[in-house]
Amino acid sequence: MxxxxxxxxxxxxxxxxxxxxxxxxxxxxxxxxxxxxxxxxxxxxxxxxxxxxxxxxxxxxxxxxxxxxxxxxxxxxxxxxxxxxxxxxxxxxxxxxxxxxxxxxxxxxxxxxxxxxxxxxxxxxxxxxxxxxxxxxxxxNRIITPLNYPLIHVHYPLPYTGKLPKFMQSLAVEDTIWLQPIRNNFIWAYHTKAHDSYNLHLCLSSRSEIFDTKIILDNLTKLIPQPYFQVEDYIFFLSNTKQEIVAYLV
Structure with a gap:
């Protein structure tokens, strides 16, 4: 596999x-x-x-x-x-x-x-x-050729409200879990608490198992309401200060 x-x-x-x-x-x-x-x-x-x-x-x-x-x-x-x-x-x-x-x-x-x-x-x-x-x-002031909008494929994850699969149920998640399909797999994003701060995780899974998990942002003072945006195979994150942008390939 x-x-x-x-x-x-x-x-x-x-x-x-x-x-x-x-x-x-x-x-x-x-x-x-x-x-x-x-x-x-x-x-x-x-x-x-x-x-x-x-x-x-x-x-x-x-x-x-x-x-x-x-x-x-x-x-x-x-x-x-x-x-x-x-x-x-x-x-x-x-x-x-x-x-x-x-x-x-x-x-x-x-x-x-x-x-x-x-x-x-x-x-x-x-x-x-x-x-x-x-x-x-x-x-x-006039144009003959048809006007087309440029190709912009930007997607945002949606809050997940269904029943969690078994491989996600043991995670100590704080607040919202976001889910987004990508090809035949799934991207999960969620926060966990670490003492007085939060960590933002990104998880790649199939329907039955987790393939990989990364802590994307750590030591956050508060939860991030919109964790990332996706463009094709790239996931983009902004830091809590809005001064850094990080891209991951999935």
Whole structure:
């Protein structure tokens, strides 16, 4: 019988807490937005599913810019206001070179498709859409080719409310157990108590036995309400400080 295991793929640390995460499953990369708590200015990073940096850091001086999407070699940012938009804005960054492909302060971002951003002009009445080519920054008010959403397969585990299988019944689990099928097997996530702190476990099993178990996060001061997200065969965890992201291959 094949032995299934949980293997750490990589671990990334950031100087400030992570605010947003966007994934591109076609390119197999992840974009991260993290912010300095003192001035709330954002910095952006992009890396692939092996942990290799594609964009180490891209710092924005204006705090109103935020991550909207990552698509191939391009990162898409949009500008926002705290209550109402200060000024609408869209920015496209070429990841390998850090060059700005396009900046438009007069457009409001409505949606992101494969190769195009759908936007509206703030001074033109509603009903007229514009399409910004992500690779070139060119704008057109009609498009002939069908628009498709990019491939993004992000999944979250669900709380398990059924009867536990025998191999799980002896575990001293605290609070919720999460379950997610993966191919012909199952991923379980749960907390256990260790003195005055908690440990977060990841368990890989079949229908009848446990293959492998790992403590993913330890010495937690509180339970994590959403333990991870899954992209294809990778499980991604955020630390309780939100300054580290850890990936496991299952």
């Amino acid at each position: 094949t032995k299934y295991t949980i293997n750490k793929a990589f671990e990334k640390s950031f100087p400030y807490p992570i605010w947003k995460i966007e994934v591109d499953c076609t390119k197999k990369c992840i974009a991260i937005e993290y912010r300095n708590p003192d001035n709330t200015r954002p910095t952006f990073a992009v890396f692939d599913f092996r942990g290799q940096d594609l964009l180490h850091s891209f710092i924005e001086q204006e705090k109103e810019w935020t991550l909207e999407a990552v698509q191939g070699d391009y990162m898409i940012l949009k500008q926002f206001g705290s209550n109402t938009p200060i000024k609408e804005g869209i920015k496209i960054v070429h990841i390998p070179s850090k060059n700005i492909i396009y900046t438009g302060m007069e457009y409001i971002l409505h949606d992101v498709f494969e190769g195009y951003i759908k936007a509206a002009h703030r001074s033109i009445p509603s009903g007229l859409d514009f399409y910004i080519n992500i690779q070139t920054g060119e704008i057109q």
